[in-house]
Amino acid sequence: MARKTQPAGDASSISPELKREMYRYLRLQRAVEERAEKLYKGGHIHGGNFSGRGQEAISVGTALALEPKDKIAPMIRNLGAVLVRGYSPKDVFSSFLAKATSPNGGKDNSTHFGEVQNRGVIACISMLGTLVPVMTGMALAAKLKKQPIVTLTYVGDGTTSTGEFHEGLNIAALYQVPFILIIENNQFAYSTPVARQTPVKDLATKAAAYGIPYAIGDGNDVFEVYRLTKKYVDEARAGGGPRVIEFKTLRMRGHAQHDPADYVPRELVAEWEKKDPIDRCEKALLAEGLMTEKHRDDIIARINTQVSEAEQFAINAPFPDPKETVRGVFADDSIVPYTPWEER
Amino acid sequence: MGREITYLDAINEALHEEMERDASVLLLGQDIGPYGGAFKVTRGLFEKFGDQRVLEMPIAENGIVGTAIGLAYMGMKPVVEFQFIDFIACGFDQIVNFAATSRYRWGVPAHIVLRGPWGGMVRGGMFHSRTPEMWFAHSPGIKVVAPGTVRDAKGLMKAAIRDADPVLYLEHKWLYRRLKATLDDDVVTPIGKANVALEGDALTIITYGAFLTLCLDAAKELAKDGIRTEVVDLRTLYPLDRAAIVASVSKTNKVMIVHEDIRFGGIAGEIAMTINEECFDKLDGPIVRVTPPDTPVPYSPPLEDAFYPNVGRIVKAARKLARY
Numbered sequence: 001m002a003r004k005t006q007p008a009g010d011a012s013s014i015s016p017e018l019k020r021e022m023y024r025y026l027r028l029q030r031a032v033e034e035r036a037e038k039l040y041k042g043g044h045i046h047g048g049n050f051s052g053r054g055q056e057a058i059s060v061g062t063a064l065a066l067e068p069k070d071k072i073a074p075m076i077r078n079l080g081a082v083l084v085r086g087y088s089p090k091d092v093f094s095s096f097l098a099k100a101t102s103p104n105g106g107k108d109n110s111t112h113f114g115e116v117q118n119r120g121v122i123a124c125i126s127m128l129g130t131l132v133p134v135m136t137g138m139a140l141a142a143k144l145k146k147q148p149i150v151t152l153t154y155v156g157d158g159t160t161s162t163g164e165f166h167e168g169l170n171i172a173a174l175y176q177v178p179f180i181l182i183i184e185n186n187q188f189a190y191s192t193p194v195a196r197q198t199p200v201k202d203l204a205t206k207a208a209a210y211g212i213p214y215a216i217g218d219g220n221d222v223f224e225v226y227r228l229t230k231k232y233v234d235e236a237r238a239g240g241g242p243r244v245i246e247f248k249t250l251r252m253r254g255h256a257q258h259d260p261a262d263y264v265p266r267e268l269v270a271e272w273e274k275k276d277p278i279d280r281c282e283k284a285l286l287a288e289g290l291m292t293e294k295h296r297d298d299i300i301a302r303i304n305t306q307v308s309e310a311e312q313f314a315i316n317a318p319f320p321d322p323k324e325t326v327r328g329v330f331a332d333d334s335i336v337p338y339t340p341w342e343e344r
Numbered sequence: 345m346g347r348e349i350t351y352l353d354a355i356n357e358a359l360h361e362e363m364e365r366d367a368s369v370l371l372l373g374q375d376i377g378p379y380g381g382a383f384k385v386t387r388g389l390f391e392k393f394g395d396q397r398v399l400e401m402p403i404a405e406n407g408i409v410g411t412a413i414g415l416a417y418m419g420m421k422p423v424v425e426f427q428f429i430d431f432i433a434c435g436f437d438q439i440v441n442f443a444a445t446s447r448y449r450w451g452v453p454a455h456i457v458l459r460g461p462w463g464g465m466v467r468g469g470m471f472h473s474r475t476p477e478m479w480f481a482h483s484p485g486i487k488v489v490a491p492g493t494v495r496d497a498k499g500l501m502k503a504a505i506r507d508a509d510p511v512l513y514l515e516h517k518w519l520y521r522r523l524k525a526t527l528d529d530d531v532v533t534p535i536g537k538a539n540v541a542l543e544g545d546a547l548t549i550i551t552y553g554a555f556l557t558l559c560l561d562a563a564k565e566l567a568k569d570g571i572r573t574e575v576v577d578l579r580t581l582y583p584l585d586r587a588a589i590v591a592s593v594s595k596t597n598k599v600m601i602v603h604e605d606i607r608f609g610g611i612a613g614e615i616a617m618t619i620n621e622e623c624f625d626k627l628d629g630p631i632v633r634v635t636p637p638d639t640p641v642p643y644s645p646p647l648e649d650a651f652y653p654n655v656g657r658i659v660k661a662a663r664k665l666a667r668y
Binding site for chain 1: 370396399401402404406407408409410411412413414415416417418419420422437438441442445447448449450451452453484485487507508509536583621
């Protein structure tokens, strides 16, 4: 039966080393995205650019709750998850700047890249909800092959209204596959607040329609994100079937960088500014004596150096060869889609 | 083998043989388990391979296609049945946005086959007769095949399952039990290759699917008047076999395209432009097309009969073209 499960354990169950790792990834996502904002304003980024600012704990905490063999499909605000899976800031900036050094060679933008075997990262697309059935299918394959693999992807509050969200969850529950769906409720789908998208307040309760156990957590507390996700990942791996977790948070930037998000009340932003996930993690680590201020400053300095080097790398990297345009549509590269008449 | 089988049997045999040959081949669809599918294309497969290979699915086409893509990313080769190909519209997002672009955008092809009963002339009405081939031929990354013979029904299904890219396999329900033939064991029809179904020198008719049968009948009529018609069966709509089209037009110098799909945006226009670009100087007459009008497929028999071209119309158009 559907149920809201209770959080398992407390933050003390997480090792000091893992807590420090969480902090490093939170900082790294923040630093990369802050630099991306500068690059965007400087005209280096072609097209749109999206920020997960304020939501870093969800990306980092969930990704670190998985094992390397698990499969994850980060969306555009889940840069932290991309970094946890081993992609470097060089990869990320190369993709943002549409360079040949991008993991997808400049064929697609944003964090739309991945690699199945080693990184276990599945590339997302812009159509929201598509990854719910896709990751269900990957989990189904794991179950059919009797491999102890769990799959995970993210949706925002907006995606819980799509058909594919529901179709995918229904199939996941029907076949009881090891699939974790994270609902990142950042309160806005572009400009539309949740109350004007759906009459449901706690979006995770939609999972109850399919008998899927669900939980609701604080998306700005990386330790809680990790613990809830880890518990569900363990249950799914043990054959418990799919799980849904809703993390409450707030999108701290516009839909994309062009969007000043005037429609978000200032008081709401101010309220969530106080709940900043990085501040909270940092305070906890300092208070628990797991990190000194010097140690923190070293981490930040190292990250800044890494990000600056990556930024320069991407700025200096070549653009893809225009000849690549017609390559790679099919696995069989001998199929050339088009030769201009004037060039025959 | 030496046993006569139908077009429908040929698809069923191809599924049996490929599932036996390769344990990663799976079936997904509605009512495809013990019931054997609405048209019985999957009959016997659930009994033979069980519920770990033949996966019954709810009415959720985007969900099914997405699940198939996920299975493919894990090394499996899923074959998705749409109960009628009309319902492929309900899975459009996953097909054109996710699967079709997969290879191009991140280097990982979606190794899936999408198949289903296609086309009309069976009084099915507009929601059970549709010809959606060009929606997908127009979405880079998908191969589209449409067998018009028993041999190709088997051979193209085998090729589709073995192909790493997403393949839309259109099986014509009007041909299911109408066509019979005796086949060898391992028939594989290459994707992307047209077939000269009938040789001639007076004019070329290019067609595919159920209309191959009608065009061959028309060619028999035309032969009575001494008009030796060449009939080219496209078999694959994307990638289009331009070389075969050019070769035939270069030989006969007159060409007519006949298809069941509606006129506007049908593949006839694409073929005409291909000829225009590749062998304009070979033409001795206008490029002619015979197609239904741009309407939904109507239900009532007199309306449906008026909608589809028939042998008489094909012959009439061919005679007119032959006079050039």
